[in-house]
Amino acid sequence: MSMVRQAAQVLELLEFFAQVKRPAALAEISETLNWPRSSTFNLLSTLKSLGYLYEPRPKGGVYPSPRWAELFDAIRIGDTPPVEMDGLLEYLANATAETAALAAPNAGQAMFVGVRESAYPVRFTTQVGNCVPLHATAAGRALLSQRPHADRLAFLRRAEYIHYTAKTLMTPDEVDAEIERSVQQGWFIGIEEYSPGLMGIALALPLPGRHYALLVSGPTERLGSRVQEVVDLMRNAVRETLGVEVAPVRG
Structure with a gap:
């Protein structure tokens, strides 16, 4: 670049x-x-x-x-996440004790536009402006799910597949199948696909005129047994904070 x-x-x-x-x-x-x-x-x-x-x-x-x-x-007034997102991330970081983040699409990647880090010394660490691959992360796939299916497939066929870990999905068909499975269940998960020892749970947030993904991420050993609990916390927080129900998104 x-x-x-x-x-x-x-x-x-x-x-x-x-x-x-x-x-x-x-x-x-x-x-x-x-x-x-x-x-x-x-x-x-x-x-x-x-x-x-x-x-x-x-x-x-x-x-x-x-x-x-x-x-x-x-600039913030013109095109930024709703101000309620700050409170949503703060709540989720406190309620889950893990890092909460908001991601948006950016030049073929997922860029974090809001972050509240966990207080644990060992945690998922990132900052606003950092980017992760769309196809290899829970947040990225939540964003991809909001695209029309043909557009999503075209992107996946152009994507660069890097073997980040032994669990990275390495073909367009694998990623597309994982997105479809996640759409059916209504939430997205990535377990040590991009970073060893870390996992993420994401919800697609297709707000009017915007595509966002809400993410809670942390060490697999802490978060792995709490997936449904965290999903429920995220859904309830989105409902109460933004006034919307997070439902499966069909492209």
């Missing part, structure tokens, strides 16, 4: 400030991110001239301006 370096640098800069949470001078930014001073100066100058960076006090370093917050707020 080709990368536009300047765009990547802007994102790296935002991640830098998210970590340090204070103004920083050109020299610190250049050294920490291993950027040439000249290109660092040019990027900072451009962002300052556009109003996205400012100096909270003279010669005290630069920091992202409130313009970013206004921009992201506008």
